[in-house]
Amino acid sequence: MFELNFFEKKKTNFLPHLLTALFAVLLLLSGLYFFFSYQNYVNIDKDNQYWLLEEADQLALARQMQSYDQLTKQLLVDQVYFEENQYPINTVIQGLNDQLVDQSDHLLTFSLNTDNHVTFVLENSGMTDISAAIDRFAKLDYVTKVQLVRLEETESDHLFLAELRVDLNEEAIEEGE
Known part of the structure; x- marks a missing residue:
């Protein structure tokens, strides 16, 4: 004989639905993180480009000074070499x-x-x-x-x-x- 019980609830497995929802939320959060970090880097890049345009003269002067510094150091090394190997x-x-x-x-x-x-x-x-x-x-x-x-x-x-x-x-x- 068959016994039917209309009042008995079947147990459903919510774990696949819960994992899918959790995966979707994590995917959404990681997408938002990458989007906002990309926007942040774009803004930083724009700020840096703006700063470079404003400070182009100072930057050129700093590069020239750095070049002179490197040449001076090289000349000091060369001077020592030439003094050691000087032909009398x-x-x-x-x-x-x-x-x-x-x-x-x-x-x-x-x-x-x-x-x-x-x-x-x-x-x-x-x-x-x-x-x-x-x-x-x-x-x-x-x-x-x-x-x-x-x-x-x-x-x-x-x-x-x-x-x-x-x-x-x-x-x-x-x-x-």
Whole structure:
């Protein structure tokens, strides 16, 4: 026999409905959070753009000062490097010129190249003066080799145009400082 009870309530499962509602509410809240945070960042970006437009002159000045600061720091580093590796050219030139007898009358040209070769062109010099200059150059500590490159007789009697090449030893120059 069948028993029917119209007054008995069936138990319904509300958990799926509750989870769906909770998921929808959380989805709505996260959507609102992202929307308002996006709007906030857009407003901050607009404010920053407005501030950049207002302070463009000051910003350019600050960037220029920063650039000058970086260049100054680099120059200080370079200055220390150059001072450590400075080539004592003044003392070398003075030492070489002191070996020439009366160089104001005889020295025509003087050149120093990057290979540490010094070239002297002497004019109206006697053979003894040229030979003495070669000997004096060879006695210097920082001279490795002296070469007579060219010797031409001038129109004057027993006077010559001489080209001398002096090779310098950079290590000996640095030690002699």
